Amino acid sequence: MNLVQSISSLTVAKFGGTSVADFQAMLRCANIIKNDTNNRLVVVSASAGVTNYLVRLSQENVAVDEQKDIVENIRTIQVNITQHLAKDVASELNQEINSLLDELTQQALTQSLQFSRKTTDAILAFGEQLSSRVFTQVLQSINVAAEYFNVQQVMKTNSLYGKAVVDIKLLATQSAQLLVPKLHDKVIVTQGFIGQDSQGHTTTLGRGGSDYSAALLAEAINADNLSIWTDVEGIFTTDPRITDQARAIKEISFGEAAEMATFGAKILHPATLIPAMRCNIPVFVGSSKEPEKGGTQIKQKVDSNPTYRSIALRREQTLVTVKSPAMLHASGFLAKVFTVLAKHDLSVDLITTSEISVALTFDNPSGSTQSLITNAVVTELEQLCEVSVEHGLSLVAVIGNGLTSAKGIGQSIFQTINDINIRLICHGASANNICFLVAEADANSVVEKLHNSLFS
Ligand code: ADP
Ligand code: ASP
Ligand code: MG
DSSP, rough: OOOOOOOOOEEEEEGGGGGGGGGGHHHHHHHHHHHHEEEEEEEEEOTHHHHHHHHHTTTTOOOHHHHHHHHHHHHHHHHHHTTTSSSHHHHHHHHHHHHHHHHHHHHHHHHHOOOHHHHHHHHHHHHHHHHHHHHHHHHHHHTTTTTEEGGTTTTBBBOOTTTTOOHHHHHHHHHHHHHGGGGSSSSEEEEESSSEEEEEEEEEETTTTTHHHHHHHHHHHTSEEEEESSSSSEEEEESSSTOOTBBSSEEEHHHHHHHHTTTOOSSTTTTTHHHHHHOOEEEEEEEEEEEGGGEEESSSSSSSSOEEEEEEEEEEEEEEEOOOOTTTSSSSSSHHHHHHHHTTTOOOOOOEEOOSEEEEEOOOOTTTOOOOOOOOHHHHHHTEEEEEEEEEEEEEEEEEEETTTTTHHHHHHHHTTTTSSSEEEEESSSTTEEEEEEEEEGGHHHHHHHHHHHHH
């Protein structure tokens, strides 16, 4: 590859966990980069499975034997890739991997002596730190001039471990200084998901956060395009794992795709489209396994705005119902409830009200091991009202356009699933979605039936 290529359309390419899971997968991604010289900044996730291992390693009370097993499993995943590289390259890379894993072992030990969220983030970050080093070498092995870049030099965040907030201004200035000059003659490979706070401690942006990292970096370097390479050929009308009737969508607006991501379509981290929309950067989503099949273009304006665009599903929702006769004809009750929730940093999702009660739903972020609605929250709410908490629910969101003005929407959606108990319905606040809760056990069949009737 010619080292000094003019970049006609600067592209940030993000590869998810399955795309960098093993050597063959990494090689396919490397060829995607090689075949389009506009791809200059590469953002990688941890190899598939590694972050889940790290989540386990970061938990309290993990026995030393299990810690060792986890570290060995991670080593095996990475070394299975490096063994395909030239001997000298592999041996140098294995040394780097070993020293990172020694550091990881130390962090796991620290965590078992004294658990902290700071150490949790330090542990979770190893996946991307490993895969980005390995992928740089895979690119070099097919003669792409690639260089590893530590994203923590530019991705500065606050210290909210597990869901750190990025300093977007600092990201832009640091990237202009440290990253952009490198992009002219090299492909730069960096980590998704991780950042660094002002004291130099590692932070993470939340599970699935590499998509968001890539979008933030695209914004920071003024990229013309963002490509999200994953394991499916674009955004589908619903999760293709739920029904084989799901179809890839060729074009979708930022707004529609953002609704899908918000309501649980795992294909994109919920915040991914915020930077892209801010700077009007078109986003492509495609399969790194079959790049020739094309994918989905997400952009500001699209030719068609169908009433029904997709169905999203978010599992493990919590429903809290607060009830108080004092609410009748009174003012200020809801403000008090929301003050308690805000104090505990809880963000309300859906809300419905009646005369004396209010039902609120909360999303349990994936990867969290305990309920968001802790005993402390319930106790404080009980000072104000009766409280009931229900688990085991899924949120189904039908996403589309003009849903508050089209006729017959309620009938076409709910008639199809009239044998199912609907626990709560939210409609009216947005023309782009109708949401409802069903029992976890009914969720897949509800999505399948709805998909058949709305998209067949
Ligand atoms: P990556 O590791 O590449 O980030 P993810 O597993 O996070 O990949 O996201 C891809 C997965 O998202 C797909 O395998 C698919 O099962 C799931 N998914 C959920 N909803 C959708 C949808 N509407 N369209 C496509 N994929 C979806
Ligand atoms: N590796 C992280 C995770 O599994 C981030 C990502 O893949 O986007 O959540
Ligand atoms: Mg993902």
